[in-house]
Amino acid sequence: MNPFASPRSDARAPGGGWLPLSAAQRWQRLALGLAAPLAMAATPEWLRQGRSLGCGFRALTGLPCPLCGGTHACAALVQGEWVTAWAANPGAVALLVWLLVCAATAAGEAAAGRRPARPWPWWRPGTLLGLAAIVLATWAARLAGWG
Numbered sequence: 001m002n003p004f005a006s007p008r009s010d011a012r013a014p015g016g017g018w019l020p021l022s023a024a025q026r027w028q029r030l031a032l033g034l035a036a037p038l039a040m041a042a043t044p045e046w047l048r049q050g051r052s053l054g055c056g057f058r059a060l061t062g063l064p065c066p067l068c069g070g071t072h073a074c075a076a077l078v079q080g081e082w083v084t085a086w087a088a089n090p091g092a093v094a095l096l097v098w099l100l101v102c103a104a105t106a107a108g109e110a111a112a113g114r115r116p117a118r119p120w121p122w123w124r125p126g127t128l129l130g131l132a133a134i135v136l137a138t139w140a141a142r143l144a145g146w147g
Contacts, residue, residue: 018115025115
């Protein structure tokens with residue numbers, strides 16, 4: 001179930017377009033809003049300890065997957081090393097920034113106890129397709145040797 005799901009854009013909500021959240025929805029959003037940044041913050045230490053899941057796609061094909069380098073990009077972002085993060089995987093950087101925006105939105109909605117009647121701009125299908133296109137385009141560029 002989509003935690004950011006909203007009624008259709010033609011829905012009318014009392015109070016200027018905001019809908020109340022149930023207690024369960026508030027806890028769900030709070031968990032998402034805290035879990036993503038905390039997991040990202042733990043990434044540098046996780047890598048320092050030598051923990052790695054590896055990439056099944058790379059193991060099977062010998063090619064990097066669209067998200068290969070994403071863990072290193074995440075660790076670099078957390079440490080403020082934007083250039084290193086970009087070099088690790090530009091598509092993953094875009095995905096991680098989007099994830100942080102969604103986490104901040106979820107935490108804000110949990111704190112306010114309400115959500116907009118219409119989806120946030122970063123949660124609309126066009127935005128998600130654009131994000132997928134960025135990830136796939138950067139993957140294609142890396143496979144072609146451009147990155």
